[in-house]
Amino acid sequence: MEDLTQVATYSFELFGRHMTVNTATILNTWLVMAVLIVLSLVATRRTKKRIPNPAQRIAEVYVSSMDKLTRETLETTSRSYMPLVATMFLFLVLCNWLGIIPGLAEPTKDLNTPLSLGIMGFFITHTAAIREKGIATYLKEYCQPFFIMAPLNVIGELAKVVSISFRLFGNILGGAIIIAVVSHMIYSLVLPPFLYVFFSLFVGTIQAFVFTMLTITYIAVATK
Amino acid sequence: MDGITGAELIRAAALLGAGMSMGFGAIGPGIGEGFAAGKACEAIGRNPDEAGLLTRTMLVGQAVSESTGIYALVVALLLIFVVKG
Amino acid sequence: MDSVAVSEIVTTLNLLGAAIAIGLGAIGAGIGIGMAGGHAVEGMGRQPRITSELFRTMLIGQAAASTPPTFALVVSILLLFGNVGGTTLIQGFAALGAGISIGAGAFASGAGSSLPVAWACSAIARQPRMRRSYMTLMLLGQAVSQTPVIFALMVSFMLIFLPAKPDAGLVEFVAVLSAGICMGFGAMGPSIGCGMAAESAIIGVRHHRDPEVAVGLLTRVMLLGQAVAQSTSIYALVVSLVLIMLV
Numbered sequence: 151m152e153d154l155t156q157v158a159t160y161s162f163e164l165f166g167r168h169m170t171v172n173t174a175t176i177l178n179t180w181l182v183m184a185v186l187i188v189l190s191l192v193a194t195r196r197t198k199k200r201i202p203n204p205a206q207r208i209a210e211v212y213v214s215s216m217d218k219l220t221r222e223t224l225e226t227t228s229r230s231y232m233p234l235v236a237t238m239f240l241f242l243v244l245c246n247w248l249g250i251i252p253g254l255a256e257p258t259k260d261l262n263t264p265l266s267l268g269i270m271g272f273f274i275t276h277t278a279a280i281r282e283k284g285i286a287t288y289l290k291e292y293c294q295p296f297f298i299m300a301p302l303n304v305i306g307e308l309a310k311v312v313s314i315s316f317r318l319f320g321n322i323l324g325g326a327i328i329i330a331v332v333s334h335m336i337y338s339l340v341l342p343p344f345l346y347v348f349f350s351l352f353v354g355t356i357q358a359f360v361f362t363m364l365t366i367t368y369i370a371v372a373t374k
Numbered sequence: 375m376d377g378i379t380g381a382e383l384i385r386a387a388a389l390l391g392a393g394m395s396m397g398f399g400a401i402g403p404g405i406g407e408g409f410a411a412g413k414a415c416e417a418i419g420r421n422p423d424e425a426g427l428l429t430r431t432m433l434v435g436q437a438v439s440e441s442t443g444i445y446a447l448v449v450a451l452l453l454i455f456v457v458k459g
Numbered sequence: 460m461d462s463v464a465v466s467e468i469v470t471t472l473n474l475l476g477a478a479i480a481i482g483l484g485a486i487g488a489g490i491g492i493g494m495a496g497g498h499a500v501e502g503m504g505r506q507p508r509i510t511s512e513l514f515r516t517m518l519i520g521q522a523a524a525s526t527p528p529t530f531a532l533v534v535s536i537l538l539l540f541g542n543v544g545g546t547t548l549i550q551g552f553a554a555l556g557a558g559i560s561i562g563a564g565a566f567a568s569g570a571g572s573s574l575p576v577a578w579a580c581s582a583i584a585r586q587p588r589m590r591r592s593y594m595t596l597m598l599l600g601q602a603v604s605q606t607p608v609i610f611a612l613m614v615s616f617m618l619i620f621l622p623a624k625p626d627a628g629l630v631e632f633v634a635v636l637s638a639g640i641c642m643g644f645g646a647m648g649p650s651i652g653c654g655m656a657a658e659s660a661i662i663g664v665r666h667h668r669d670p671e672v673a674v675g676l677l678t679r680v681m682l683l684g685q686a687v688a689q690s691t692s693i694y695a696l697v698v699s700l701v702l703i704m705l706v
């Protein structure tokens with residue numbers, strides 16, 4: 151159990167403050183980023199050829215289905231959020247699947263990764279809302295149904311960040327804890343591979359999709 | 375277990391209250407939001423052309439129903455971090 | 460309290476936790492799985508030709524719906540024979556909290572995640588050629604409605620493996636117990652709600668004039684609605700993690 155709470159860290163002093171960096175999380179995130187960059191380079195290589203390579207065909211299917219999904223959810227916004235949505239989903243799926251490889255850990259198991267993605271979504275949502283509706287209408291919506299409710303509405307908006315990031319974090323960490331405890335109890339016989347398939351592949355994919363869908367839905371509701 | 379001070383008792387009661395506030399406070403919104411989601415699914419099944427409108431209405435209704443859950447969260451956090459006994 | 464040793468109190472609390480875990484945890488799934496079986500039998504009466512397919516769907520759905528009580532059983536066995544918890548008082552209270560957490564969580568999650576099975580069986584009896592779509596929708600809905608019980612299991616493992624605290628007093632005892640109550644009862648509402656959403660998604664597909672088109676759309680709406688409905692259980696998770704960290 152101890153390996154779940156112990157994260158490889160590196161501490162240093164910066165501007166008189168004590169900073170800690172979770173080395174394992176950052177290295178795993180960089181690994182995912184490298185895989186994504188290599189995949190997209192392979193998919194976009196020599197796009198002028200008449201017969202596209204398989205990677206390009208898969209990428210085209212993926213991008214067009216994500217484009218359709220984004221269009222259906224965001225009916226009225228003037229900007230396209232498809233690149234954000236497609237990248238976020240691929241990134242999260244690869245992050246959640248990473249734990250299947252021995253020696254690597256899911257970056258989403260560390261609260262910092264989902265929380266920073268959630269905060270990023272929060273800023274994108276509110277920027278989009280102000281851009282679409284203007285600052286006056288945007289501020290007026292916080293005073294619904296009457297002025298006294300404004301602090302609670304603000305808390306409600308902040309709670310969305312908590313719920314979206316803790317949903318992903320809790321699912322991935324919960325899966326990791328269950329796998330660790332069960333492996334410890336039965337000496338890693340037979341069962342853990344099935345648990346990995348369920349928690350990493352299945353739950354990980356669903357949660358990545360839910361995170362992405364919620365991000366666009368928050369944008370859609372805020373800009374409506 | 376001897377010598378429980380009044381301050382300790384208040385702190386313990388506050389923590390128990392925090393857990394109960396969030397625990398029981400989550401039951402209502404959870405069922406209610408699930409009910410809203412279910413009804414939206416049924417309505418979309420009957421009238422698929424209005425899927426966008428129905429989904430947005432569902433989300434707004436869920437957000438309103440969730441506000442009681444958020445109140446429970448606020449009360450729980452206040453009990454944990456503000457009441458010092 | 461002079462004549463009772465601390466280790467005896469801890470053992471008692473462990474036993475109580477084990478009993479609450481499986482005792483509460485088995486109720487919901489017991490009722491729900493039985494109802495699923497009832498709907499399947501009704502469907503077989505309506506469509507005797509597809510008896511074997513209905514039987515297969517029912518068994519798969521029931522197996523998925525009995526995951527939460529299995530979690531409760533694991534926690535219960537750990538508390539009874541595992542010898543994993545410590546022997547200090549705080550670990551005894553943590554064991555009781557772990558039992559309440561997974562017991563209440565599994566109670567509701569078992570009931571919630573067997574709701575879609577019943578309606579999937581009914582729907583397959585009416586539209587046998589859509590069997591695969593209904594099964595996928597059912598399994599997805601069940602998996603998402605079991606998220607709160609995964610949180611509850613996580614909290615109870617954290618409580619069971621809580622390190623010993625020599626200077627723990629009443630406040631710490633209550634904090635670990637409260638963490639268990641918070642997560643257990645907090646998981647109840649969302650998992651029943653998510654089950655209701657999954658059930659209605661299946662009903663929605665059945666009412667759609669073109670069910671094969673409806674599956675994709677309704678899966679998306681269902682996942683979205685369930686995700687939002689779960690957020691209160693996530694707040695409960697946050698509060699109980701804070702309570703555990705405070706100790």
